[in-house]
Amino acid sequence: ERTTQRTDRDVSVELRDVTKTFTEEDGSTVVAVEDLDLTIYDGEFVVIVGPSGCGKTTTLRMIAGLEEPTGGDIVIEGRDVKGLDPRERDIAMVFQNYALYPHKTVHDNIAFPLQIRKYPDEEVEQRVQEVAESLDIPGLLDRRPSDLSGGQQQRVALGRAIVRDPAVFLFDEPLSNLDAKLRIEMRTELNKLHDRVGKTSVYVTHDQVEAMTLSDRVVVLDDGQLQQFAPPQELYNAPANKFVAGFIGEPPMNFFTARVEERGGEWWVVSDAFDLRLPDEHDAKLREWTGDLGNAEFGVRPEHLFDVAVQGDPGEGATFDVLVKVIEPMGPHMDVTVAPVDRPDDEDAEFTARVSNESDVSIGGRVTLGVELDKAHLFDGRTGENVL
Numbered sequence: 159e160r161t162t163q164r165t166d167r168d169v170s171v172e173l174r175d176v177t178k179t180f181t182e183e184d185g186s187t188v189v190a191v192e193d194l195d196l197t198i199y200d201g202e203f204v205v206i207v208g209p210s211g212c213g214k215t216t217t218l219r220m221i222a223g224l225e226e227p228t229g230g231d232i233v234i235e236g237r238d239v240k241g242l243d244p245r246e247r248d249i250a251m252v253f254q255n256y257a258l259y260p261h262k263t264v265h266d267n268i269a270f271p272l273q274i275r276k277y278p279d280e281e282v283e284q285r286v287q288e289v290a291e292s293l294d295i296p297g298l299l300d301r302r303p304s305d306l307s308g309g310q311q312q313r314v315a316l317g318r319a320i321v322r323d324p325a326v327f328l329f330d331e332p333l334s335n336l337d338a339k340l341r342i343e344m345r346t347e348l349n350k351l352h353d354r355v356g357k358t359s360v361y362v363t364h365d366q367v368e369a370m371t372l373s374d375r376v377v378v379l380d381d382g383q384l385q386q387f388a389p390p391q392e393l394y395n396a397p398a399n400k401f402v403a404g405f406i407g408e409p410p411m412n413f414f415t416a417r418v419e420e421r422g423g424e425w426w427v428v429s430d431a432f433d434l435r436l437p438d439e440h441d442a443k444l445r446e447w448t449g450d451l452g453n454a455e456f457g458v459r460p461e462h463l464f465d466v467a468v469q470g471d472p473g474e475g476a477t478f479d480v481l482v483k484v485i486e487p488m489g490p491h492m493d494v495t496v497a498p499v500d501r502p503d504d505e506d507a508e509f510t511a512r513v514s515n516e517s518d519v520s521i522g523g524r525v526t527l528g529v530e531l532d533k534a535h536l537f538d539g540r541t542g543e544n545v546l
């Protein structure tokens with residue numbers, strides 16, 4: 159449904175084979191972004207995530223015109239922006255350190271981008287009022303930034319960015335200086351704002367909850383390279399590789415070094431901790447897989463493991479016993495750190511199960527875990543690619 163819709167939509171921002179290399183003082187080079195292709199559609203909210211140093215900010219700065227690509231092209235609204243200044247790119251930026259003018263009122267801070275572009279006074283007034291209302295700050299227009307809370311200051315910074323009606327909004331960790339509660343509040347605010355304004359937005363964060371909740375699609379980068387570009391639910395359900403699988407989800411997916419065996423037409427995955435029978439519907443994919451059956455990584459999310467004593471026995475090949483090491487009650491469920499029964503003291507073999515809060519687990523005790531095998535994944539041990 160989404161895909162057919164997308165083909166009719168206009169492209170807003172396009173990165174074609176974009177590479178950025180930095181040269182250090184000693185002459186060595188750092189490849190910050192490599193051969194990146196991205197097509198972002200009009201009105202989409204795209205979030206870029208990845209570990210520290212993966213190239214998120216560099217990508218955003220290249221779109222903004224604060225950094226020129228070493229190779230490749232960037233096209234905004236049909237225009238190749240090579241050599242164009244940030245001001246010539248029809249973009250607005252909101253950064254982590256939203257520098258408001260301290261001596262100006264909220265009103266004048268928001269009005270400023272219009273005034274320097276010589277908008278008529280009447281239009282300035284009208285737009286400032288509209289923006290203030292859409293951000294729920296009309297009562298603050300006469301105050302100065304120092305008399306505002308962090309969240310209110312951030313709203314003003316947003317207001318200053320959206321007052322101008324640019325083609326694209328660029329955000330670089332705009333919520334990272336706020337405390338946890340305000341972050342959530344502003345996240346909801348941004349979501350509402352995007353629903354209302356519907357502007358193309360590119361948003362950098364290392365907070366995966368922000369990525370999942372704000373985005374239409376997420377760009378996952380690792381070491382300057384695109385790992386996956388997909389809607390958030392798809393990243394969770396169908397990660398392209400082991401990196402994405404481990405990066406998206408909290409607590410993270412558990413990985414087990416394993417081998418795959420065919421036993422009389424049945425497919426089994428075997429590790430130090432278990433023998434599990436893979437669902438029959440995977441047969442075709444497993445036969446197609448050209449990798450080494452003896453070199454696989456089995457991945458299962460903590461929430462796809464359960465306590466058989468509470469939720470029922472799924473039958474042979476879908477359960478295994480473990481020893482309980484740590485119990486963390488979370489309210490609706492418990493996160494338990496467990497170890498394979500024959501490796502009780504090997505910390506490297508420990509993993510996490512998210513079990514029902516009715517589960518009668520005790521530290522040092524044994525528990526039988528069931529596995530939702532249709533939701534588990536198998537990765538090629540050599541390439542990390544998703545096989546199942």
Ligand code: ATP
Binds near residue numbers: 182189190217364
């Ligand atoms: P973080 O989450 O820590 O902000 P990031 O994903 O935004 O990281 P970038 O800031 O884009 O990562 O950096 C990507 C790589 O490029 C890093 O290895 C970084 O050290 C390097 N880099 C970035 N800017 C420069 C620069 N001006 N000179 C040299 N190297 C740079």
